[in-house]
Amino acid sequence: MGLSPMSEHSSYTPGNSVEKWLDDRLPIIRFSKEHLMDFPTPKNLNYWWTFGAILVMCLGIQIVTGVILAMHYTPHVSMAFDSVEHIRRDVNGGRMIQAFHAVGASMFFAAVYIHIFRGMYFGSYKAPREILWILGVLIFLLMMATAFMGYVLPWGQMSGWAATVITNIFAAIPVIGTPLLELLRGGFSVGNPTLNRFFSLHYMLPFVIAAVVALHIWALHVPGNNNPIGVDVKDKRDTLPFHPYYTMKDAFGMVLFLIPFAWFAFFAPDILGHPDNYIPFNSQVTPAHIVPEWYFLPFYAILRAIDFNILFIDSKLGGVIFFAGSILILFFLPWLDTSKVRSGNFRPMFKWFYWLFAINFVVLTYLGAAPAEGIYVVLAKISTAYYFIHFLVILPLLGRIETPRPLPTSISESVLAKAH
Amino acid sequence: MFNTKTILAAVALVAGFALPAAAAEDSHASPVIDKQNWSFAGIFGTYDEHQLQRGFQVYREVCASCHGARLVAFRNLSEPGGPGFSEEQVKALALEYEVADDTAEGGFRTAVPADRWPSPFLTEQDARDANGGSLPPDFSVLAKARGVSDPFPYWTFNYFTGYSEGGPDYIHALLTGYHDEAPAGFELPPGKYYNDVFPGHAIGMAPPLQDGIVTYVAAEGETEVPLTVDQYSKDVAAFMMWMAEPHLAGRKQTGFVVLLFLILFAGLMYATKRRIWKGIEH
Secondary structure, eight states, X not given: OOOOTTTSOOOOOOSSHHHHHHHHHOOHHHHHIIIIIIOEEETTOOGGGGHHHHHHHHHHHHHHHHHHHHHHOOOSXXXXXXXXXXXXXXXXXXXXXXXXXXXXXXXXXXXXXXXXXXXXXXXXXXTTOHHHHHHHHHHHHHHHHHHHHHHHTTOBHHHHHHHHHHHHHHTTSTTTHHHHHHHHHTSSSSSHHHHHHHHHHHHHHHHHHHHHHHHHHHHHHTTOOOOTTOOOOOSGGGEEEIIIIIHHHHHHHHHHHHHHHHHHHHHOTTTTSOGGGGSBOOTTOOOSOOOOOGGGHHHHHHHHHOOSOBTTBOHHHHHHHHHHHHHHGGGGXXXXXXXXXXXXXXXXXXXXXXXXXXXXXXXXXXXXXXXXXXXXXXXXXXXXXXXXXXXXXXXXXXXHHOOOOOOOSOHHHHHHHHHO | OOOHHHHHHHHHHHHHHHGGGGHHHHTSOOOXXXXXXXXXXXXXXXXXXXXXXHHHXXXXXXXXXXXXXXXXXXXXXXXXXXXXXXXXXXXXXXXXOEEEOTTSGGGEEEOOTTSXXXXXXXXXXXXXXXXXXXXXXXXXXXXXXOOOOOOTTHXXXXXXXXXXXXXXXXXXXXXXXXXXXXXXXXXXXXXXXXXXXSTTSEESSOOOOOTTSSOOOOOTXXXXXXXXXXXXXXXXXXXXXXXXXXXXXXXXXXXXXHHHHHHHHHHHHHHHHHHHHTTOOO
């Protein structure tokens, strides 16, 4: 394409002898100018594209607040619950830092779901962006692991029981299941060793996420951004330098995103959680309903939907296979979608199925929180089946039977057509 | 720019993600709990000093004989946004209590304002022995460990109103929800009491409040507060919310300023963004 800054001649000239000296040894200023300022970005990106920057902000907020929380938190079963309350009651600014961290997890997931669904609609996973997409799914997986372990740390009823239920999932794996379960828990049941290793991993994983995010952005900067019409950048008229155009647009998006963020953190910090987590964990008392945080609910619904044996696979292992499969299938999305057209805007049939999939996903979320009884069980099975049918049947088929609408020849042409 | 479709889609997405958190609660049949008007609800909510003082009196005279509050310190009572006691009053109050201290002679010493509220029982077993096997829960964060479940679709509005008073609503409903006799057909285990809102209806706690059990002293010029179970329940529920969230007023005050700033800042950012993008077809 010739537009990648990697292959382009750099516009950077060192301003003085010190910059020149540095540039000959570590061209970090040149690199920053190329990638943070000059980077050619399609001019037609809409606001759904600001969520990349918003997610970087979310990760930053979680790491900064998390590092401070760790200074005051005690990872011990007899002190963890009270130490979180100590942060809220006695540490200067602690209640806000704690609220931002807890609410921040929810906001992080809200943003990542929007980001993923944006990519799905506009076909951002298609060639040449498969690795970019795969790294994104990897980040999503790491986020889930990190959020789950973080939720365990306050050591409330939901914390302890979530740890019990989720680690139990691994026990369904044949042969290595039980040893794996004991490794995760650090014993036969959830206890102090579990809390300690979860705390350690919860501190480490965000930095792994940050590293994969760096790879994700690297993989983005090789082919450049996708865009709402999904047509490749043809020449310079199709793009704008990242700075000031997209730095400004992203910054505006971030401030906008902070409004609901602050709303929850200041006015309803507990509304996204469960009241039971204000009861210290007691392994002898099972809560009436063990519900994961909202962002895990769709996958939790899939896990519970498999309550029947499939041939020699018992229902427990079956649930785990579908649960893992529901996320792992995302890795194969670039090859399951056979259409050559990226943007859903030009795919009349895909558009309908996309929204059907999105609604089905919300339904799964709802069902994940509903009790596993009556009509909910049937609905969960249908929704789970549809989730997989979308990926395994509909997407491969659509590419063959659908006639896409004619694509604009270039971004500039489509932009000009819109303006007049 | 922001066309209607984008906005609609954004709203739908937010609603979609907001939906499920409370879905769990709506699906289990639970008795209707009347929501009360709390002074600490909403964006501008603050605690009513007088109500907290009355609630503290109910807690001290009635509840505290069984229920501890291990996370609440005496000094909290004189902090801004709370019941508004003076530091001298709190010092004098602390002097009336003994707290466990390994370094003191005999293991106990007189409390100081920095001490936490002493537990009424030394061990969990003592507490259970004194209460027919039931364990009276600690009050420190109890108001946040309880909630109210609204049926669909009403709980979706809670995200926009910021309804966070489910705990006090539940506590008030529990304290006013006792019946002298269980309804016909309900088998009440011995030593239990029938309550409308308690899960399973059989609660180990005897009705703790009766009309007139606590005598409020009205300050000069203040209206008399009714000495009823309903009033006591409201007051003690408000006090329990304060114990769970002693800095609620300050949090909301900061939040209001932060939100105001963010909205103004977003406006400025938007204007700047438009200025930079001016003349660029996109």
